[in-house]
Amino acid sequence: MTVDHGFHATMTAQPGKGDELVALLLAAPALRHDECVVFLVGRSAADPDTVSVTEGWTSREAHTTFFASEPAQALVAALQPLLTGDARYTDEIPVGGRAAF
Numbered sequence: 001m002t003v004d005h006g007f008h009a010t011m012t013a014q015p016g017k018g019d020e021l022v023a024l025l026l027a028a029p030a031l032r033h034d035e036c037v038v039f040l041v042g043r044s045a046a047d048p049d050t051v052s053v054t055e056g057w058t059s060r061e062a063h064t065t066f067f068a069s070e071p072a073q074a075l076v077a078a079l080q081p082l083l084t085g086d087a088r089y090t091d092e093i094p095v096g097g098r099a100a101f
Contacts, residue, residue: 003037003056005063006092010052017082018049024078025053029071035062040099056094 013021022041030036038056043049057063066072 002058003094004058005060006038006054006056006094007063008052008054008090008092009087010050011079011087012047012084013049013051013082014084015049018043018051021049021051021079021082024075024082025051028075029069030055030066033066035059036066038094038099 011021022043025041028039031039035058036055037058038054040054042052042054044051055063057066
């Protein structure tokens, strides 16, 4: 399967809310979507309220369609009260690598 579109997001949770943020992200509907082939959640070792997500999708269109869906929008709405400020997003074109858990 080809991964043609990706992005990396870094979010900062309200103080002490990093665990809740991680839990919501690890239950994200994208994890069960066939066209989302990479979905990694990580957190800063120095600040557990700083959380990152890296996603890889088969195409930009697949990601855009999914992101407009009701389950994705419900996740975004659930995340908002946990966050301070805006998330930082970087679009990526995946070129290779590995993720094994």
